[in-house]
Amino acid sequence: MKPYTVQRSPFIVPTTDGKVIKEHFGLATDGNSNLSIAHMVAPPGWSEPFQTPQFDEYTFIIKGKKQFIIEDETIVLTExxxxxxxxNTRVQYSNPFSDVCEYIAICKPAFSMELVNRED
Structure with a gap:
């Protein structure tokens, strides 16, 4: 077994909101529950419900802008x-802007629907 893994076929997460999610490492791709890394493309006008995840989430913006409402503070990050x-922080992610937002998301432990705690 080699001491490295090259990912050329990330798992494409099915979505209904126009967002493209390609998980390179994580539960859906290689069963890793400790960490997930995904390449995301959020279309203009995209948003998710508020959530209080049971994982730390790191986001790096490649292109465009992304809005974060964290508790009661609004933050906008750019390229x-x-x-x-x-x-355990209440957050809402969105792209209320006119351009696509492309970013990398890293979750520790790995993203899962059981840990994200999205509000209705």
Whole structure:
């Protein structure tokens, strides 16, 4: 067995909101529950419900802008900026802007629907 893994076929997460999610490492791709790394493309106008994940989430913006509502504070990140949001923090992610937002998301432990705690 080689001491490295090259990922050329990430898992494409099915979505209904126009967002493209390609998980390179994590539960859906290689069963890793400790960490997930995904390449995301969020279309203009995209948003998710508020959530209080049981994982730390790191986001690095490649292109465009992304809005974060963290507790009661609104933060907008642009290309080249990054953020770490601690687990058990209420947050909403969105792209209310006119351009696509492309970013990398890293979750520790790995993203799962059981740990994300999205609100209705």
């Amino acid at each position: 080249g900026e990054s953020i770490k949001i601690e687990k």
